[in-house]
Amino acid sequence: MYPLKFKKCFIEKIWGGRAFESVLDIKLPENKKIGELWEVSSHKNGMSYVENGDLAGKSLEELMESSGEELLGKEVYNRFKGKFPVLIKYLDVNDRLSVQVHPSDEYALRVEKEFGKSEAWYIIDASPDAKLIMGLKEGMTKEEFTEKAKAGNFEDMFNIISVNKGDCIYVKPGLVHASLEGSVVICEVQQNSDTTYRIYDFDRVTDGKKRELHIDKAADVINFDEHPEITTVDTRKSIRLEGAVKEEVVRCQYFNIDRLQVEGVYDDQVSPSFRVYSILEGEGKIVHSGKEYSAKKGDTYFIPAGLDVSIEGKLDILKSFL
Structure with missing residues (x-):
């Protein structure tokens, strides 16, 4: 084994941009809005392939099958039952990221047959006006949320925060989140999952229609008392x-x-x-x-x-x- 470098997996998103070139010196495919850059992943939606050394060309999934314990370490390999535990990506949120929520392990394994999604957002870069949605307004109930969301009435529903470069937000399952104003570039560390329940997409249209929403599933998994855990350069040990x-x-x-x-x-x-x-x-x-x-x-x-x-x-x- 040796330090492994993987090929970058570029993913177009309606809310993406070109900031990876200026912020991280990463050359992007031409004329595309790249929203996500999957760096380390054994997920089928963006598999990593080794770029350097004797293992070049091997997928992370193949390496897990042949040498999983050696890659992860015995304790981690056993704890996650032979599954690669994390997914590491960059996000370029150049336009508003849809309002969304992620399920817990219990719900996701039962309903989606994959891990839930805890994640952390480390803000690499942020415009001066950058604002995120993180959680719901105090006192919101499941019934009130469902009624308002299905009616498309999102006024005064969300908790809004400002963010700066160097901030980190721990986004637990059940925490409603999105971007609202400005732009941010994020390093995201998360569980190995791609399950997201979309609540609102700002009425954007792609291919002639609005993107699918998942209001009922979202209502099932939202933790209505959840608040974001935010650290800054000044507050961290x-x-x-x-x-x-x-x-x-x-x-x-x-x-x-x-x-x-x-x-x-x-x-x-x-x-x-x-x-x-x-x-x-x-x-x-x-x-x-x-x-x-x-x-x-x-x-x-x-x-x-x-x-x-x-x-x-x-x-x-x-x-x-x-």
Whole structure:
């Protein structure tokens, strides 16, 4: 095993744009609105394929079948019953992201036959006017929500927040969320799921018709008392290490996220679990067993369990792990 780099999977979205080119130095397909960029995924809707080294061309699904325990680490492999546990992507929300909600594991496994969807949104870039919908107004009931949503009456229904670069929002299942104003670029770390229940799409039309809504399923899974968990650079715990400053961004049962600001040489501790490095700024290299892997803004590396790696250079990294 060695640090793996996957081919990028570009996904067009009605609300997408071209910001990945300017914010992350990622070359995009011409004349397309790219809303999502799936970086590490074993989901059928956007499978990752190895780009570097001896395993080039292999899908993450194939690697899980042949070497799953080695990739994830024994404890994680057993805990998730041999399934790859996370999905890591970038979002370019250039227009309004539809109002939506995700189900829990219990509901999703029963109804959709896949994991539920807990996710974290790390704001890489935000316009000064960026506003998100995060949750419903205090006191909203299921009956009131269903009646208003089916009537298309969304006035005074949502909790609205402003966001800035560096903010992180933990979006639990059951939390209604969307973008409302401005634009944001997000690194999203989530469970391995693509189940979303759409509540409102701002009456947009594609191919001559409005996109499908899922009001009844949404009403079933919304947690009407849920509020967003938001951290900022100023509120997060920060630890100075040799060669890096570490911020603890998210801790939950499905994934953990640290921000690493590397300057010099940082030896990342050998982990019994996998790690994913999403490189947001800078350039440098990842070193394993004497071999160097070039690392720059827009790159993503998957580090299999148990690998000894060091990071060299000046880099701003989101590290996702279990």
